[in-house]
Each structure stands twice: as structure tokens, then as C-alpha cells.
Amino acid sequence: MHSEKVQAQAQLQVQVLELSYAQAINAALERSLRELPETILYGEDIGEAGGIFGVTRNLKQQFGDRVFDTPISETAMLGTAVGAAITGLRPIVEIMWIDFTLVAMDQIVNQAANIRYVSAGRLRAPLTIRTQQGFLPGSCAQHSQNLEALYTHVPGLRVGLAATAQDAYSMTLAAVHCDDPTLIIENRGLYHGEKQNVKVAGEIEPIGGAVVMRPGADVTILSWSAMLFQALQAAQQLEQQGISAEVINARWLNPFDWDTLMRSVGKTGRLVIAHEAVQTGGFGAEVAARVGKEMFGRLRAPVERVATQDCRIPAAPQLQQVLIPDAQRIAASVRALVDGSR
Amino acid sequence: MGKDWTVAEQPVLTQYLEAMIRIRLFEEKVTELRKQQIIVGSVHLCIGQEAIYVGARAALTGEDRVFATYRGHGWALACGVPPAAAFAELLGRETGVCKGRGGSAQFSAADWGFYGENSIVGAGAAIALGAALSAKMEGKRRVVVTAFGEGAMNQGAVHEAMNFAAYQDLPLIFICENNSYSELTPTAKMVRRNEMYQRAHGYGIPGTRVDGNDPETVRRTVSGFAEAARQGQGPALVEAMTQRLVGHYYGDMQSYRPKGEITEAKKVEPIVRARQALLQTGMDSAELDRIEAEVRSEIEAAAQLALEAPLADPSHVMEHLYA
Numbered sequence: 001m002h003s004e005k006v007q008a009q010a011q012l013q014v015q016v017l018e019l020s021y022a023q024a025i026n027a028a029l030e031r032s033l034r035e036l037p038e039t040i041l042y043g044e045d046i047g048e049a050g051g052i053f054g055v056t057r058n059l060k061q062q063f064g065d066r067v068f069d070t071p072i073s074e075t076a077m078l079g080t081a082v083g084a085a086i087t088g089l090r091p092i093v094e095i096m097w098i099d100f101t102l103v104a105m106d107q108i109v110n111q112a113a114n115i116r117y118v119s120a121g122r123l124r125a126p127l128t129i130r131t132q133q134g135f136l137p138g139s140c141a142q143h144s145q146n147l148e149a150l151y152t153h154v155p156g157l158r159v160g161l162a163a164t165a166q167d168a169y170s171m172t173l174a175a176v177h178c179d180d181p182t183l184i185i186e187n188r189g190l191y192h193g194e195k196q197n198v199k200v201a202g203e204i205e206p207i208g209g210a211v212v213m214r215p216g217a218d219v220t221i222l223s224w225s226a227m228l229f230q231a232l233q234a235a236q237q238l239e240q241q242g243i244s245a246e247v248i249n250a251r252w253l254n255p256f257d258w259d260t261l262m263r264s265v266g267k268t269g270r271l272v273i274a275h276e277a278v279q280t281g282g283f284g285a286e287v288a289a290r291v292g293k294e295m296f297g298r299l300r301a302p303v304e305r306v307a308t309q310d311c312r313i314p315a316a317p318q319l320q321q322v323l324i325p326d327a328q329r330i331a332a333s334v335r336a337l338v339d340g341s342r
Numbered sequence: 343m344g345k346d347w348t349v350a351e352q353p354v355l356t357q358y359l360e361a362m363i364r365i366r367l368f369e370e371k372v373t374e375l376r377k378q379q380i381i382v383g384s385v386h387l388c389i390g391q392e393a394i395y396v397g398a399r400a401a402l403t404g405e406d407r408v409f410a411t412y413r414g415h416g417w418a419l420a421c422g423v424p425p426a427a428a429f430a431e432l433l434g435r436e437t438g439v440c441k442g443r444g445g446s447a448q449f450s451a452a453d454w455g456f457y458g459e460n461s462i463v464g465a466g467a468a469i470a471l472g473a474a475l476s477a478k479m480e481g482k483r484r485v486v487v488t489a490f491g492e493g494a495m496n497q498g499a500v501h502e503a504m505n506f507a508a509y510q511d512l513p514l515i516f517i518c519e520n521n522s523y524s525e526l527t528p529t530a531k532m533v534r535r536n537e538m539y540q541r542a543h544g545y546g547i548p549g550t551r552v553d554g555n556d557p558e559t560v561r562r563t564v565s566g567f568a569e570a571a572r573q574g575q576g577p578a579l580v581e582a583m584t585q586r587l588v589g590h591y592y593g594d595m596q597s598y599r600p601k602g603e604i605t606e607a608k609k610v611e612p613i614v615r616a617r618q619a620l621l622q623t624g625m626d627s628a629e630l631d632r633i634e635a636e637v638r639s640e641i642e643a644a645a646q647l648a649l650e651a652p653l654a655d656p657s658h659v660m661e662h663l664y665a
Binding site: 040065066070071073075076077078079080081082083084085086087088089091106107110111114116117118119120121122123124126155156158178179180 | 407409439440441443444448449450451452453457458460461462465467468469470471472473474475476477479480498499502503505506509661662663664665
């Protein structure tokens with residue numbers, strides 16, 4: 001008994017490893033499969049091949065039949081996840097590109113999101129959908145959309161977007177342990193970036209919770225996923241120009257950490273939301289509406305959004321570039337906002 | 343199709359008849375309550391198709407699981423869901439199997455192995471894959487049944503599901519309730535080839551067409567495939583031929599149906615045939631009337647119980663959205 005206890009504690013002891021974003025997800029998946037016998041992991045090319053981005057490398061070899069390749073059948077894959085989840089398994093499905101979730105949106109929106117509610121809690125669907133999105137130079141119109149707002153519009157789902165390698169590790173684990181259908185939207189531009197220190201093992205955090213990446217006094221910049229790094233760069237540039245920007249990594253859009261955001265905006269009186277998704281109907285619109293209402297008397301300037309222009313996404317890099325915000329554009333918006341409301 | 347009637351033993355046939363009458367009278371009571379606007383919204387009745395549910399369920403064990411469609415009241419009752427709890431669901435009562443959140447077209451009752459109706463044509467087949475995968479991984483020899491109309495045979499989800507079940511050798515029986523109408527349109531006009539069971543062969547799984555108005559034939563066929571599935575031989579498709587004696591939904595005028603079609607169908611519908619078969623075994627018609635009267639009072643009492651139950655509480659409307 002005593003030795004078991006010691007062992008359990010040892011397992012929870014935090015270790016710090018140098019991992020890329022993709023390796024951090026792999027570590028979270030490995031831990032899930034090792035610790036939770038009810039988990040299964042599947043998707044297109046994720047088994048033998050280790051995934052087209054290498055995120056699931058070696059997991060098939062380690063866990064055998066619990067990790068498997070599927071036909072190119074997103075509806076069957078996600079239907080399987082729903083049916084497996086309501087009958088006691090804890091499936092983790094990889095949908096190779098978020099654009100492909102549209103092929104099987106029925107299973108996410110009409111099925112997974114409804115299960116718990118429509119059955120009055122008698123069924124539950126603890127499933128995780130891992131997918132990835134974002135622009136990279138040359139990515140075509142059907143492999144570059146940022147679709148998080150589609151899924152935040154659906155009650156019953158949870159939606160998270162990991163930006164750092166630590167997010168990738170912790171949020172993947174949180175999603176797997178969550179008893180509701182959860183989408184983890186990764187960004188393939190981040191997969192193989194520089195290795196970062198990632199705390200592994202340790203306790204599983206619950207879903208939700210934003211992180212203040214950088215404190216500041218004049219303006220709050222809210223961002224998520226890859227755009228967060230443009231926001232951080234913008235904040236650096238702004239600092240040299242005498243503007244102190246607080247940068248928040250939203251991490252989870254559902255549940256969204258309103259407390260952290262309101263506290264920050266209460267302090268700075270200004271908010272700029274930067275996201276890679278197109279502007280109209282983006283999650284930034286929801287944030288702007290809520291902050292506009294709750295902080296009406298305390299805002300020193302209108303809430304500003306910096307987003308991709310409302311356009312289809314062209315393949316040619318120089319065409320893409322003019323549509324998508326970057327650090328310069330974020331910094332310019334912030335500067336205009338602050339200068340106009342001093 | 344009458345000549346294909348399989349004569350089951352009298353006691354078994356009596357059980358089938360009683361179970362089919364229970365579904366029929368439930369649906370008739372639902373019709374009455376819908377007409378009175380006590381039940382509101384879309385209602386899809388299964389009158390005429392009862393033999394499929396009763397026959398298939400007789401081939402399954404209590405461990406097995408069923409996924410049906412929006413025309414699912416019959417499947418629910420065949421699985422053993424108490425009529426009062428089903429009525430209560432349709433009536434938006436606190437005592438409904440889903441506390442009024444599912445309604446006529448989307449309720450489930452997993453405690454009875456009934457994993458629900460689905461209002462998206464063909465979607466249940468994809469979900470049933472997961473239940474079958476669970477069964478396979480547990481190694482408990484459980485089988486899963488997914489039922490849908492022949493209209494769903496033109497949905498991508500069903501094709502994906504058949505291939506997926508086949509490549510994984512899942513213990514899953516696809517039951518196609520072929521009533522010849524895809525909602526309001528004759529299915530024969532929507533396909534070049536009308537033999538749905540043959541599509542199974544394209545996926546490398548067995549498929550067969552049976553008389554869906556004969557519960558014993560359905561039972562025997564499903565039982566054979568279920569046994570094979572329990573042994574790890576994978577899925578199969580059963581195309582059960584039947585006829586809908588009512589519209590696609592309550593209020594459907596059915597102007598698209600040829601004159602006399604329903605009159606003819608009523609001569610070979612499952613309850614009429616079961617009664618005839620039982621009379622041929624020497625059973626007294628008074629005994630059959632007694633069975634029907636008993637079920638009728640059971641259904642009336644169940645409806646009454648549901649009507650007296652409290653309405654689902656609007657102050658709890660946000661409950662059950664998240665864990």
C-alpha cells in the first residue's frame with residue numbers, strides 16, 4: 001500500500017522536458033493512452049505512418065489495436081467517436097485538417113453536441129477531436145481556413161486552441177479527461193518550431209483558463225493560437241514606442257475565461273482582439289460585444305479587432321499576405337487606438 | 343409475400359402478436375393525442391412496420407444495443423421501454439425518458455439498450471459503429487443493430503458506415519426497413535437498382551432481403567447474422583420489406599401514393615397476418631380479442647399516467663448541457 005502511494009506520487013511529480021509543440025501533443029497522447037485504458041486513438045494515416053505531421057509517431061507501435069488507421073471517411077470516424085463515447089470508451093480522433101470537419105459536421109454539431117442534453121444527461125460523449133488549421137504560404141483555400149467560430153457557436157461543445165508547447169500538452173490532456181465533446185484546434189505552423197520547456201506529468205488541469213503572457217498597463221491584446229506570437233511581437237515593438245501592452249493567450253474559447261479578460265481590460269481600459277480567422281462573425285465579435293456591454297463605462301476607446309479580411313484564401317503567398325494580420329498590423333492598430341484615446 | 347410466412351410455434355407467435363399490437367396501439371394513441379394538439383410537433387409513426395422491431399429484438403439479448411431513426415417508437419417499445427415513459431417523453435413530461443428534451447423524433451433510453459432515434463437520415467449508422475467498436479474491444483460478444491429506411495441507403499453516412507464496419511469486422515447488423523418511400527418520394531424513382539441488400543456485397547459483407555412483415559423470418563435472419571457477428575465474422579445487411587400504412591409524418595396527406603395501395607397493404611400487414619396465422623393454429627378469435635383488449639387497457643393506462651405527470655420544469659432548461 002505504502003509503496004503504491006509513493007509510486008502514485010512519483011508519477012505526479014512534474015518533470016520538465018524540451019519538446020516541440022508536436023512532441024508535446026505526442027507526449028499528452030502517450031500519457032492518455034498509458035493512464036486511461038478506455039482511450040483509443042485513430043484517424044487517417046495516424047497509425048503506422050505516425051500522422052502526416054508526425055504528431056502520433058510511435059503510438060501505434062506502443063499501444064497496438066487501441067491506435068488505428070481509418071479509411072478516408074470523416075463521418076464514419078466521428079460517428080464512431082460518438083458511439084464509442086456513449087458506450088464507455090474515451091475516443092481521441094484526429095481530423096487531418098479542420099476543413100475536413102465540414103465533411104462530417106453533422107456528427108459534431110447534430111450528434112456529439114446534442115447527446116448529453118437531449119438524453120437529459122443519461123448519455124455522455126467524452127470524446128476529443130484533434131485537428132489543425134491556419135495559413136502557411138501556398139496553402140490552398142480548402143486547407144487554410146480558421147474555423148473556430150463555427151464550433152464556438154454550438155452549445156454542448158468545448159473548444160480550445162493551443163499556442164505554446166505547454167498549452168499543447170496540458171490542453172490535450174484536459175480535453176481527453178473532459179467528459180464533453182471537445183475540439184482541440186492545433187496549428188500546423190507551430191508543430192515543428194523551436195523546442196520549449198514543457199512541464200509534463202503532474203496533475204491534469206481542467207479545461208478553461210486564459211494566461212497573461214505579458215503584463216501591461218495601456219492596452220490589452222487578446223489573441224490565441226499562432227496569432228498570439230504576432231501579438232507578442234507587436235507588444236515588444238509597442239514597448240519601444242512607449243506603449244505598455246498586456247497580452248492574453250485565450251487558450252480556451254469555450255469555456256472562455258471572462259474573468260481574466262475583464263480584469264485586464266478593467267485595468268487597461270482598452271482592448272484589441274487579434275485573430276487569424278476572418279473578421280465577420282469571428283470569435284472576436286463575441287468578445288467585443290461582451291466587453292462593450294460589461295465594461296462600457298470603463299473603456300477608454302472602442303474595442304478594436306484585427307483579423308483576416310473577409311475573403312476566400314488565395315494560394316499564392318503574396319496574395320495571402322495582404323489578407324492576414326501580422327505584428328506590424330496589430331501594433332499599428334494598437335498605436336492608433338491608444339493615440340486616439342490618451 | 344404471404345406465402346413466405348413462417349409458422350412459428352403458437353406461444354411465440356402469440357408473443358409477437360402481443361408485442362406488435364402494443365406498438366400499434368401506442369402509435370394510434372399518439373395519433374389521437376397529436377390530433378388533439380396535446381402532443382405537438384413532428385411525429386413519425388411506424389404503423390405497418392412493427393414486425394421488423396419485434397422480430398429483430400427477439401434475436402437479441404439484453405446486452406445488445408439498438409440505434410434507430412426518428413420513426414423509432416416501435417424500436418423503443420420492442421426494446422422494453424415502458425410505454426408510459428415513452429408517452430411522457432412525447433408529452434414533454436418530467437418522467438419522459440429524456441425529460442422532454444428528445445421528443446418524438448430524438449429520444450433514447452439506454453437503460454433498455456435503446457440508444458436512440460436520430461432525426462438526421464443515416465447518421466445513426468455511423469454512431470452505431472462506435473458502439474460496435476466498444477463491443478469488439480470489450481470482447482463481450484455483444485452485437486449492435488442499426489436500423490434505417492431504404493431512403494438512407496442513399497446517404498453517404500450509411501455507405502461510410504458499411505465500409506468501416508466491414509474493414510473493422512464490427513459486430514453490427516444493418517437493418518434496412520424498406521417501405522418503398524424515401525419520405526414522400528418513391529425510392530424506385532431515385533435509384534437505378536432497387537435491390538438494396540445487394541449493395542452490401544460491394545462492401546464484402548453479406549446482405550439479404552426478407553419479408554419484413556413476418557416477425558419470425560426477421561428474427562431468424564437477424565439471429566443468424568448476430569451469431570456470426572458474435573463469433574467475430576463482422577457485419578451484415580438485412581433488407582426487410584414492409585409497407586408504411588400511414589404518412590411519413592403526422593399530417594402527411596400521402597397524395598403521392600397510388601390509389602388502393604394502402605388498402606392492399608392492409609391485407610398483408612403484420613398484425614392481420616399474425617392473427618390469421620394464429621387462427622390457423624386453432625387459436626380462438628375470442629382469445630385474440632382478449633389479448634388486444636388487455637394491451638389496449640395497458641396503453642390507455644400508460645398514456646393516462648404520462649398525462650398526469652408533471653411537465654418538464656422550464657427552470658431546469660439549461661441543465662445537462664455540460665458535465
